[in-house]
Amino acid sequence: MPSRSHSRRHFLQFAAVGAGGFLVAPHLVLAQAATDRRFVFVIQRGAADGLDTVIPYADPGYARLRGALALDTAAATRLDGLFALHPALVETARLYAAKEALFVHAVASPYRDRSHFDGQNVLESGGSAPYEAKDGWLNRLVALLPKATGEAIAISPTVPLALRGGAEVGSYAPSALKEAPDDDLLQRVQQLYAQDAQLHALWSAAMEARGMAGPAVRQNPAELGQLAARFLAQPAGPRIAMLETSGWDTHSAQAPRMANQFKALDAMIAALREGLGATWANTTVLVATEFGRTAAANGTGGTDHGTASVAMLLGGAVQGGRVIGDWPGLAPGALYQGRDLQPTTGLDSLIASAAGECFGIEPERVARTVFPRVAGVKTLPRLLRA
Amino acid sequence: MTASSATKTAAVALNRFGLGVRADESLPTDPKGWLLAQFDRYAPLPPAWAGQPDSASRVTEYVDYQRALRQADATNELAMRQKLRNQTQARYRSAVNARVASALATPAPFAERLVHFWANHFAVSIDKAPIAALAGTFELEAIRPHIFGRFEDMLAAVEHHPAMLFYLDQARSIGPDSMVAQRAARLNPERQRGLNENLAREILELHTLGVRSGYSQGDVTEFARALTGWSIGGLPGLPPGGAPGTFAFQPMLHEPGPRTVLGQRYEQRGEAQARAILRDLAASPATAQHIADKLARHFVGDAPPPALVERLASTFLQSRGDLPSVYRALIGAPEAWSLAQTKFKTPWEWTLSSLRGLGWRDLGDQQLAPVLVQLGQPVWRPGSPAGYDDITESWAAPDMLMRRVELAQRFAAQAASTVDARLLGPQLLPAGLSPATASALARAESPATALALLLASPEFLRR
Numbered sequence: 001m002p003s004r005s006h007s008r009r010h011f012l013q014f015a016a017v018g019a020g021g022f023l024v025a026p027h028l029v030l031a032q033a034a035t036d037r038r039f040v041f042v043i044q045r046g047a048a049d050g051l052d053t054v055i056p057y058a059d060p061g062y063a064r065l066r067g068a069l070a071l072d073t074a075a076a077t078r079l080d081g082l083f084a085l086h087p088a089l090v091e092t093a094r095l096y097a098a099k100e101a102l103f104v105h106a107v108a109s110p111y112r113d114r115s116h117f118d119g120q121n122v123l124e125s126g127g128s129a130p131y132e133a134k135d136g137w138l139n140r141l142v143a144l145l146p147k148a149t150g151e152a153i154a155i156s157p158t159v160p161l162a163l164r165g166g167a168e169v170g171s172y173a174p175s176a177l178k179e180a181p182d183d184d185l186l187q188r189v190q191q192l193y194a195q196d197a198q199l200h201a202l203w204s205a206a207m208e209a210r211g212m213a214g215p216a217v218r219q220n221p222a223e224l225g226q227l228a229a230r231f232l233a234q235p236a237g238p239r240i241a242m243l244e245t246s247g248w249d250t251h252s253a254q255a256p257r258m259a260n261q262f263k264a265l266d267a268m269i270a271a272l273r274e275g276l277g278a279t280w281a282n283t284t285v286l287v288a289t290e291f292g293r294t295a296a297a298n299g300t301g302g303t304d305h306g307t308a309s310v311a312m313l314l315g316g317a318v319q320g321g322r323v324i325g326d327w328p329g330l331a332p333g334a335l336y337q338g339r340d341l342q343p344t345t346g347l348d349s350l351i352a353s354a355a356g357e358c359f360g361i362e363p364e365r366v367a368r369t370v371f372p373r374v375a376g377v378k379t380l381p382r383l384l385r386a
Numbered sequence: 387m388t389a390s391s392a393t394k395t396a397a398v399a400l401n402r403f404g405l406g407v408r409a410d411e412s413l414p415t416d417p418k419g420w421l422l423a424q425f426d427r428y429a430p431l432p433p434a435w436a437g438q439p440d441s442a443s444r445v446t447e448y449v450d451y452q453r454a455l456r457q458a459d460a461t462n463e464l465a466m467r468q469k470l471r472n473q474t475q476a477r478y479r480s481a482v483n484a485r486v487a488s489a490l491a492t493p494a495p496f497a498e499r500l501v502h503f504w505a506n507h508f509a510v511s512i513d514k515a516p517i518a519a520l521a522g523t524f525e526l527e528a529i530r531p532h533i534f535g536r537f538e539d540m541l542a543a544v545e546h547h548p549a550m551l552f553y554l555d556q557a558r559s560i561g562p563d564s565m566v567a568q569r570a571a572r573l574n575p576e577r578q579r580g581l582n583e584n585l586a587r588e589i590l591e592l593h594t595l596g597v598r599s600g601y602s603q604g605d606v607t608e609f610a611r612a613l614t615g616w617s618i619g620g621l622p623g624l625p626p627g628g629a630p631g632t633f634a635f636q637p638m639l640h641e642p643g644p645r646t647v648l649g650q651r652y653e654q655r656g657e658a659q660a661r662a663i664l665r666d667l668a669a670s671p672a673t674a675q676h677i678a679d680k681l682a683r684h685f686v687g688d689a690p691p692p693a694l695v696e697r698l699a700s701t702f703l704q705s706r707g708d709l710p711s712v713y714r715a716l717i718g719a720p721e722a723w724s725l726a727q728t729k730f731k732t733p734w735e736w737t738l739s740s741l742r743g744l745g746w747r748d749l750g751d752q753q754l755a756p757v758l759v760q761l762g763q764p765v766w767r768p769g770s771p772a773g774y775d776d777i778t779e780s781w782a783a784p785d786m787l788m789r790r791v792e793l794a795q796r797f798a799a800q801a802a803s804t805v806d807a808r809l810l811g812p813q814l815l816p817a818g819l820s821p822a823t824a825s826a827l828a829r830a831e832s833p834a835t836a837l838a839l840l841l842a843s844p845e846f847l848r849r
Contacts, residue, residue, distance in 0.1 A: 046770070114587070114606075115597045117772050130598070159783050181788075181795045185835055189791055189842055192826045196844045198782060206784035246769050247513065251555040251584040299567075299580025300558045305587065337603065 035145060037282050037317070038232050039358050040241045040272065041138055041162060042265070044289035045120060046249035050309030050341060051295065052258050053089075054103045054323060058082045061295070061330025069254060069297040079103070083323050088262035091270040095314055099321035102313040102383060104350055106325050108291060108343035110374055114305035116249065119290030124162035126348060128374045135165025137348075140370045141355050142167040142240060163242055168201070221245075221268035229275025232283070243268065248289060252302040269314060281316035284358045284384060288312075288347055294339050295330055306340035311347060313354055317384045324380075349378045357384040394725050397817035401849045402722075402729065403685060404495035406739025407814045421496050421717050425710055428497035430530045434487035438480070441523040445548050445631030448516040449620055474518045481522025482755040482765045489738050490746050500533045500713070501525065502734065503684055505766075507677075508544045508593060509773030510553040512766050517553050521766035524549035537677065537707035538668035541593060545585070545664060546633040548618045554585035554771065557621060561614040561641025566625065581641075586610035588771045594667040596676035601648060608645045612652060612660040615640030674702035680776070681712065686721055687728040688777040694721045725817060727848035730778040733761035735849065736790060740841050743814045744801045761793065762786050791842045798837035807836035815845045 056062050057073040058081060076084035077093040083105070085093050095101035111122035111130070118130035126137025143166060163169050181189075186207065193199040228241045245265060250257050265287070273280050292309030308328075313320070328334050328342035336342040348371045355370070356363030356379070367377040392415070399417035400407045407413075414420035451470055458466055492498045505525045512518040528547040532540035544550055551557045559582035560567050570579050586609035591597045617636045619628025628634020635657035644653045650666060652659050667673060678698035682690030698715055705711035716722055731739065737757060758764050762781075768774045775781075798807075807827050811819050819827075823843040830836035840846060 113598075114603065115591050116770060117591075118597055159779075164779065181792050181838075184831065185791065185795055185838055188826060188830065188835065188839055192822060192839055192843060195820070195822050199787065199844055199847070202782060202784045202787045206788040209784060210788065249770070251582055252558070298582050299560050299562070300555055300582040302555070302582070304583040339603075 035239055035359055037358050037360075038239055038241070038276070038279060038284070038315075039141075039355060040228065040232070040243065040283065040285040040315075042243045042245060042268075042285060042287040043120075043123070043160070043162065044248045044265075044287065045116070045244060045246040046289070047116060047119065047291050047293055047305055048248040048261075048289040048309060049250060049254070049258065049293040049303055050105060050107075050289075051292070052254065053086055053262075053310045053312075054079065054105055055084045055086065056082055056105075056327065056330065057084045059327075059330045061332075061334075065296040065330060067297050069301065069303070071255075079323055082327065086258065086262050088259045089266050091266045091273075092312070092314065095269075095273075096321060100314060100316055100318055102318050102320045103323045104311045104313070104325045104345055105323060106308045106328050106341055106344040107288075107311045107347050107350060108308040108345075109347045111291065112307065114291065114307075116290060116305075121161065123288065123290045123347065124160060126162075126351075126371050126374070132373055136160070136162035137351065137370050138162040138240060138242060139165030139167050139169065141359075141366070142169070144361060144366065144369055145239065145359055160242060160244055169205070221264040222271040225268040225271030226275045229272050229279075233276055233279050250293070250302045251298065251304060252300040254297075254302040283315040284317045284354055285314040286311065286351065286354055287314065288350075292341050295335055295341055296339065307336045308341040308343035311350055313350075313383060317358060319383060319385050345380070346374075346377060348374050349380055350383075352377055353380040354383050357382070394817045395723060397815065398723055398725065400495075400816070401739070402727075403499065403717075405489055405492075405499060405735070406495075406742045406849075407816065408742045409745055409810055409813045413816060418717055422714070424494035424497045425534055425713070428494040428534065429492075430533075431526070432488040432492065434484045434491065435522075435526050435530075438484060438522060438526060441520055441527055441548050442629065442631035444477070444519045444523060445516070445618060446620060448519065449622065449630070453622060474516070478512060478518045478521070478766075479753050479755045481525075482758070483749050483753065484522060485525070485765065486738065486741070486754045487749055490742060490748065497533065501530055503681070504533055504540065505529045506768070506773040506776075507680060508540075508550070509768050509771055510549050510766065511768055511770070512764075513769065514553055517549055517766070520549040520552070525766075532709075534710050537673075537702070537709055538665060540709075541664055541668050542661070544593070545589065546616070548631060548633065550585070551616060551618055551633070554588055555582045556585040556613060557617045558582070558624070559585070559610065559614050559616075560639045561611060563643075564614060564641055565638045566636075581607070581610050581614065583607060583610040585616075586613055589664070589667065592772055594664075594676070595670055595672040596679075599672040599676070605647050608647045609660070609663060611641040612645045612647065612663055615657065616660060668707055669703075671699070671703060674699040674707075678702055678712070681716060683776050684729075685716060686719075686724075691721050694719050727845065729849045730782050731847055731849055732774065732776075732781050733758060733763035733786070733790075734765070736847065737761065737793075739814075739846070739849075740794070740797055743810065743841070743846075744797060744805060744837075757793065761789050790847070791838070794838040794841035795834070797841060798834045802832070802834035802837050805837060806833065807840045810837070811840050811843075814840070817845075819843070819845060 052071065055071055055073060055076055063070045071086065073084045075087040077087065078084050079096065085096065092101055109122045110128045111119050121130045124136050125133035126140065127133035159169055190203060193203045224243060228243060231237050232241055247261055269285065276283055288311040289309050291305065291307055293303035293306040295306065298304050326344040328344050334342055352367035352370060353363045356366035363379040367379060371377050393413065395417045396413040399414060399421055403421055455463060455466055489498045508529065510517050510521055510524055512521055524547055528543040529540065532543055560579050562580045567579055583606055587606045590601050590606060590609065595601060615636045617624060617634055617639060619632055619634035620630030625636055625638045627636060637656055640656060644651055645659060647663050652662050654662050678695045679690065682695050682698055686694060697719065698712055701712050701715040755765060763774060811827055823845060826839050827836045830839055
């Protein structure tokens with residue numbers, strides 16, 4: 001067959017989409033239910049450093065362990081007598097001042113080893129060990145909510161584990177392909193997949209999401225925040241969203257990389273708040289990572305894999321302006337295995353409490369249903385506004 | 387019309403083990419023999435790769451550029467950064483095209499698939515500077531020459547390669563009691579210099595034994611100490627030594643003393659110490675199990691039959707990591723020849739099979755990198771050192787399916803004037819089209835729509 005490169009000269013010449021602030025473009029997934037509350041889960045893939053997020057500036061161990069990596073807390077936002085917020089989290093600091101941001105320090109899932117992939121599996125499945133549960137905690141949460149008009153909806157190029165499971169979810173992410181397929185082709189594909197259970201379900205979800213997404217957006221953090229808001233703000237739209245961010249694995253050059261990561265996260269949160277408008281008052285955003293990093297800086301201006309980290313609750317529904325959790329301290333004897341921040345609060349306890357309060361379900365019931373495999377899920381004192 | 391069983395077996399060889407049917411090639415009459423013959427037919431350096439500069443020159447260029455950037459004044463700096471970005475992107479795109487072009491033109495598609503498999507097993511990601519300029523040369527230099535050799539040799543080549551040493555932060559990891567650390571502590575006690583565990587951990591977790599195979603944090607740290615000194619020649623801030631841009635063992639960075647990893651004591655000095663550990667890791671039963679599991683998952687199914695994994699693992703151990711022996715065991719396994727389509731193609735696999743199916747032999751001036759970005763699987767950018775997932779759930783998602791349909795329309799629009807989907811369909815899918823697909827192709831209102839439907843059909847999305 002002769003080469004046809006002339007006839008196809010232009011047809012693949014669309015530009016790559018900029019990745020925005022995160023190393024990999026963030027993704028968004030949504031689910032629908034009959035409630036006016038909104039719950040957003042932002043996963044930080046790569047083990048975000050909690051000691052760089054909510055900085056224990058007044059703990060004498062901090063400067064000693066971090067050395068050159070210790071942040072100049074003159075530039076950071078003081079939260080209280082012990083903690084300061086990373087200076088790049090400007091919008092988040094405003095939320096804190098408006099009492100719409102709450103930080104939980106020394107938090108961890110039940111996972112105690114240091115593999116990203118196993119750690120993310122536990123974080124997303126809500127199990128007590130890797131690969132114990134096949135579905136995700138966010139999907140089990142969807143199943144607890146009163147059903148809306150349709151089935152649950154999901155949006156993103158793939159469905160992350162946290163949202164996989166019995167409750168149906170689809171996915172949507174902005175495409176940079178210039179021409180959408182024509183309607184005739186879409187119809188015919190629908191018929192083509194009618195006999196194929198897997199493709200039929202995927203295609204139906206894709207078509208539904210297409211209808212809700214509106215004009216195409218670029219894949220950068222702020223626009224992803226806007227897109228999430230556009231879905232969540234619709235009266236008949238989804239009530240649960242998941243945003244995936246990555247690039248948090250900072251073994252080297254941590255200072256500049258975390259500043260960029262935080263700027264991107266901040267932009268996404270700000271866009272979400274702005275896009276939600278009045279709905280922000282009913283919204284709870286949980287930001288969490290698979291585990292934390294070593295308390296001490298490593299030899300290459302970064303940190304290695306650790307244990308406890310920080311989780312954030314943001315939103316108009318949050319009773320914010322607080323840093324909670326038992327601070328274990330950074331004294332040599334206080335560190336987990338002599339190297340990591342010691343976990344004192346379970347991430348599952350935080351999730352069960354926040355999600356339960358958000359949707360008006362007793363947190364104990366959420367804990368039992370959403371985390372059936374985890375022993376000792378406690379509920380926390382009130383996190384959201386009554 | 388039903389396909390004969392010989393034709394169906396050929397379809398498995400071409401679509402599951404290969405990269406998809408190219409309509410201008412005849413079906414192999416002896417499918418297993420066709421796969422085995424590729425062991426000899428494979429070209430480690432195919433013509434498509436011939437023009438790519440080596441890693442050493444790319445690293446040197448990067449180091450020189452960083453140096454110039456530090457000396458530049460503010461007005462020049464922006465332009466210089468932009469120039470580097472453009473240059474790096476051009477290098478990356480050209481390497482992606484070389485990879486695609488070798489997959490289009492190859493007489494050994496099973497071997498090319500093995501290249502893709504191993505490059506993903508030993509994943510580097512262009513997320514991190516300067517990997518965008520190095521990922522292609524990494525594959526060319528550390529993966530391609532070794533796919534028909536011993537696992538241990540590929541492992542050694544990978545862990546010595548500058549792309550991996552940069553990607554997993556090894557190049558500047560320093561032994562806390564090394565000569566460099568001791569001198570630095572005297573000169574500037576404030577500045578911390580020392581160990582980075584990243585490479586050691588991922589070798590254990592991802593490259594060899596596999597996660598949860600019994601190593602401890604202590605093993606990771608000990609291995610990281612043994613690896614200190616594994617670096618790259620010509621890096622600023624490190625002692626001079628070694629050819630610029632290539633692997634260089636830096637004795638001044640190495641942590642002195644014996645190490646104990648997984649209960650085994652290593653008395654070796656210098657580079658030999660971590661080499662000895664790597665050799666033992668390569669020979670471990672856990673490694674055999676890990677590799678067998680991944681190969682079986684890639685070629686046979688998301689949840690491969692345990693008996694098959696056991697057979698592959700024992701072949702790996704008995705042959706002391708001789709990869710052709712393992713591939714022969716795989717090709718000889720009845721489980722691998724099930725006619726049911728067991729794998730959902732990844733975006734990479736779907737794109738290559740589409741282009742091959744439409745008769746592409748070269749890319750002309752087209753750039754394939756942006757296509758793979760839009761389909762959700764940018765080349766050499768898996769986002770983590772674990773590489774891309776190899777199971778259906780990672781790729782069968784609503785939005786990704788929509789993108790494939792969009793792209794199928796685009797491919798089809800260009801090819802439809804010369805290709806009749808009703809004839810092409812049975813050629814690309816020799817095991818047979820479902821009645822639904824056959825009727826959809828026949829009823830399509832235009833040749834372009836028919837072709838798009840063929841590429842988006844359930845049979846073509848799977849292998």
